Amino acid sequence: MDTLLIEGVARLAGDFHASGAKNAALPCLAATLLTSQPVRLRNVPALRDIRTMTALLAEMGARLVWDEATGTVDIDCSGVFRLEAPYDLVRTMRASVLCLGPLVARYGHARVSLPGGCAIGERPIDQHLAAVEALGARIDLSHGYVDARARRLVGARIPMEMVTVTGTMNAAMAATLARGESVIENAACEPEVVDLCDFLRAMGAEIEGDGSPTIHIQGCEELAGGEFPVMADRIEAGTYLIGCAMTGGRVCFTKEELRHLHLPLDLLTRAGVHVADEDEAWVVTGPERLTAVDVTTAPYPAFPTDLQAQWMAAMATADGVSVVREEVFENRFMHVSELLRMGADIRVDGSTAVVRGVPALSGAPVMATDLRASASLVLAGLIARGETRLSRIYHLDRGYERLEEKLAALGARVVREGS
Numbered sequence: 431m432d433t434l435l436i437e438g439v440a441r442l443a444g445d446f447h448a449s450g451a452k453n454a455a456l457p458c459l460a461a462t463l464l465t466s467q468p469v470r471l472r473n474v475p476a477l478r479d480i481r482t483m484t485a486l487l488a489e490m491g492a493r494l495v496w497d498e499a500t501g502t503v504d505i506d507c508s509g510v511f512r513l514e515a516p517y518d519l520v521r522t523m524r525a526s527v528l529c530l531g532p533l534v535a536r537y538g539h540a541r542v543s544l545p546g547g548c549a550i551g552e553r554p555i556d557q558h559l560a561a562v563e564a565l566g567a568r569i570d571l572s573h574g575y576v577d578a579r580a581r582r583l584v585g586a587r588i589p590m591e592m593v594t595v596t597g598t599m600n601a602a603m604a605a606t607l608a609r610g611e612s613v614i615e616n617a618a619c620e621p622e623v624v625d626l627c628d629f630l631r632a633m634g635a636e637i638e639g640d641g642s643p644t645i646h647i648q649g650c651e652e653l654a655g656g657e658f659p660v661m662a663d664r665i666e667a668g669t670y671l672i673g674c675a676m677t678g679g680r681v682c683f684t685k686e687e688l689r690h691l692h693l694p695l696d697l698l699t700r701a702g703v704h705v706a707d708e709d710e711a712w713v714v715t716g717p718e719r720l721t722a723v724d725v726t727t728a729p730y731p732a733f734p735t736d737l738q739a740q741w742m743a744a745m746a747t748a749d750g751v752s753v754v755r756e757e758v759f760e761n762r763f764m765h766v767s768e769l770l771r772m773g774a775d776i777r778v779d780g781s782t783a784v785v786r787g788v789p790a791l792s793g794a795p796v797m798a799t800d801l802r803a804s805a806s807l808v809l810a811g812l813i814a815r816g817e818t819r820l821s822r823i824y825h826l827d828r829g830y831e832r833l834e835e836k837l838a839a840l841g842a843r844v845v846r847e848g849s
């Protein structure tokens with residue numbers, strides 16, 4: 431298993447360019463099941479999770495050509511015959527559940543493995559099932575699989591009991607081919623939901639209100655093909671933004687790539703970061719030492735849970751005490767014990783972590799436990815004295831494209847070692 435060697439102390443400097451967004455590319459790939467026409471997706475990142483999704487679609491019978499160098503995926507689902515997302519793929523990537531809505535809407539049947547537990551929380555899919563059931567599908571659960579059937583879905587009111595990103599996406603995709611109008615209430619407002627709806631509209635769907643808690647969808651008989659550029663990855667950009675701030679760096683970001691990160695930018699400014707407006711870009715300069723600032727995670731536009739671990743790494747050497755509250759997932763503090771190994775001072779009580787900033791961290795062997803926890807350990811390694819050796823980096827490869835290359839381009843010394 432590969433490990434990553436990170437040499438501290440680094441100061442990030444230069445131009446950053448985001449890759450396409452994992453959490454927008456995955457639903458867009460699943461949505462191609464809604465049409466029998468050819469589709470071209472652009473700006474698709476070369477990530478392990480994308481490989482899993484393309485393998486899943488190919489196993490269903492889709493014809494797919496992925497040019498990783500240009501980030502282009504050409505896909506034709508006219509030959510899909512296997513309406514199943516098998517356990518072997520779903521257990522490696524929960525987002526496979528995004529095939530549920532499109533399959534039952536387009537083919538009247540979907541057999542999807544239940545995802546099971548996850549490092550960051552129980553993560554049930556009851557809202558996904560309730561959404562397709564509200565549209566008239568009959569759901570059977572047996573042998574670890576969801577079996578959903580419907581002659582044709584019928585438009586309906588879909589009240590979400592809690593804000594769920596992929597739950598909203600499944601409901602929206604299913605409703606595009608239902609007879610009549612659907613209304614999703616308490617919908618997730620994440621930019622990735624809007625990007626998916628932009629793609630569905632590009633294929634001919636009638637959708638309004640995405641980006642707000644109420645989404646209206648007028649169902650249609652069929653969708654066309656088309657071409658669509660996946661949005662930039664705001665979580666990847668946010669990770670490098672926090673990296674710049676905590677290393678006292680100076681990095682240039684395009685305004686497009688930071689446009690969904692207003693709150694993290696505001697909080698970083700409060701922590702002492704300077705943001706200069708340079709026409710199409712923001713030049714972000716980190717202070718010698720950040721000032722401690724509290725965060726509480728919640729659905730967009732609040733602070734993203736996918737940046738919580740990175741924020742905690744930044745607060746580990748900030749001046750003062752900060753409180754980090756995780757309100758989206760019940761078990762997303764796995765990075766704490768590894769940061770403690772690097773000399774951080776963090777106390778956890780349930781969903782609250784109190785971070786007492788220390789003068790410096792020291793490099794150490796640490797272990798990745800999930801995607802964003804591993805990103806926080808990379809950032810901690812950049813400011814730690816000496817070498818940090820991060821193992822189980824397959825977690826990182828799920829969501830960060832060409833991480834070592836991008837960090838090296840910003841002046842960091844990061845090397846991957848194969849075993």
Ligand code: EPZ
Pocket residue numbers: 453456525551552553554555556557558559592593594595596597618735736758759760801802829
């Ligand atoms: C998406 O996961 C993202 N994944 C996650 O990113 C992200 O952390 C999360 O949204 C929140 O922003 C993808 O887009 C592929 P939720 P999702 O449903 O949709 C509970 C990353 O690091 N819930 O919004 O699975 C759930 O347990 C990943 O890139 C139910 O109880 O998250 C959680 O507590 C990690 N029942 C809360 O809602 C349901 O049916 C929010 O989860 C659905 C969700």
